[in-house]
Amino acid sequence: MDTRFTLHFVADKEGQLLREALQEWRISKKALTAIKFDGGLLTVNGVERNVRHVLQEGDYVGVTFPPEERSDGLAIEHGDLTIVFEDDAILVLDKPAHQSTIPSREHPTKSIANLVCGYFEQQGLASTAHIVTRLDRDTSGLLCIAKHAHIHHLTGLAQRSRNISRQYEAIVHGHVEQNFQSIVAPIGRKVTSIIEREVREDGQYAHTDVTVLKRFLLDAEPVTYVRLQLHTGRTHQIRVHMAYLGHPLVGDDLYGGSRHLIDRQALHCVSLSMEHPLTGRPLHFTSMLNEDMQRLLK
Structure with missing residues (x-):
């Protein structure tokens, strides 16, 4: 066949x-x-x-289109994937915390991409994992994968046209004063690190909207539950922008947060909206917060 x-x-x-x-x-x-x-x-x-x-x-x-070949560093593995939506073009998953989207030197196996390649193999699909919306290892929630290079090309055009929308929810240190604000601050790599990013004049344009959902205390410490709308997709964008605002994410020790309440940054992609790359049909997906973040809110 x-x-x-x-x-x-x-x-x-x-x-x-x-x-x-x-x-x-x-x-x-x-x-x-x-x-x-x-x-x-x-x-x-x-x-x-x-x-x-x-x-x-x-x-x-x-x-x-010709059959696609995986890169040498992307091994086929099999494991559990939480599938929110699937058709012949795209796969939308709900990613747990503590799982990489793609393999890295520190975490070379069991990434979403590895497991997706195994899933595609089971389907008899001559393709590889094309990540459309990537999440950091410790960020949970929705991500989208294109099943073919052409679909990846189409979703890339949609992203450049700002036609793929993602909303996140997070818990940050301190009480954020303004109920709504836009952070427009360029982000670039920190000179002293290969991992960290920072707001810097020569960085790439980055825009995040922040809406306060709830201000409360955790172990007598002021924290704020916020919703974040990404207008660009820079590496660590939400984490860098909130730290720049003086409100690092709870659990994000890379950018000034504390891990005494949770063992990862308290950040979850709660919604993903896009037009289907082939049909143009509007698609909207939602995801509930992981149990660890729900526990903090209670």
């Missing part, structure tokens, strides 16, 4: 080159090169054609 990913389109312009139609259908030049040289296929009304073929209105075009 051919497990390659195939999309079908109907030509709506008389006399248009197949190459021009593929561009309008958002097939990237990189994908076309892979189709030509790595085992893909272009067909018109069931007959193999090249990109110089002239289309007639109503022609039925098939685009078959």
Whole structure:
């Protein structure tokens, strides 16, 4: 059975080159090169054609993408995944805390990407794990994975157009004074660290909205429960912005938080909204806070 990913389109312009139609259908030049040289296929009304073929209105075009290969460092592993949504294009998962999204030198196994590759293998899917929305190892909640390189390309376009929206909830040290505020502060790598980021003038543009949900005391210490809307997706963005505000996340000892209440940063991706990359249908997913954060709120 051919497990390659195939999309079908109907030509709506008389006399248009197949190459021009593929561009309008958002097939990237990189994908076309892979189709030509790595085992893909272009067909018109069931007959193999090249990109110089002239289309007639109503022609039925098939685009078959080549099988994808995993990188050498991404081993296939099997384990539990909490699937929130799945179809032929995307996979939305609810990630627990203390699990990496992709393998690293410190945590080379049992990452989401490793387990997704194992899951795809069980499905007979000739693909690898394409992470659309990544979460830090100790952050829990929703993340999206594209099942194919072309879908990853489409979701990348959506992200650049700010058409993928994520909301997080967190518990931070201190009482945040303003009920709502926008933090617009560029983020870059800290010179003295390969891991830490900081707000710095030569950093990348970063924008986070902060809404206060509740101010309370934990062991006589003031803390605030906040909702955070990401408008950009910089590494450690929420953690850096809240520390910059003077309110590091509870449990985030990398950025000034304390771990005496929880053994990881108290941060959870509670909602993910996007348009389906193929159909354009609005999708909205939600996730309840993990038990460790719920316990702090009680």
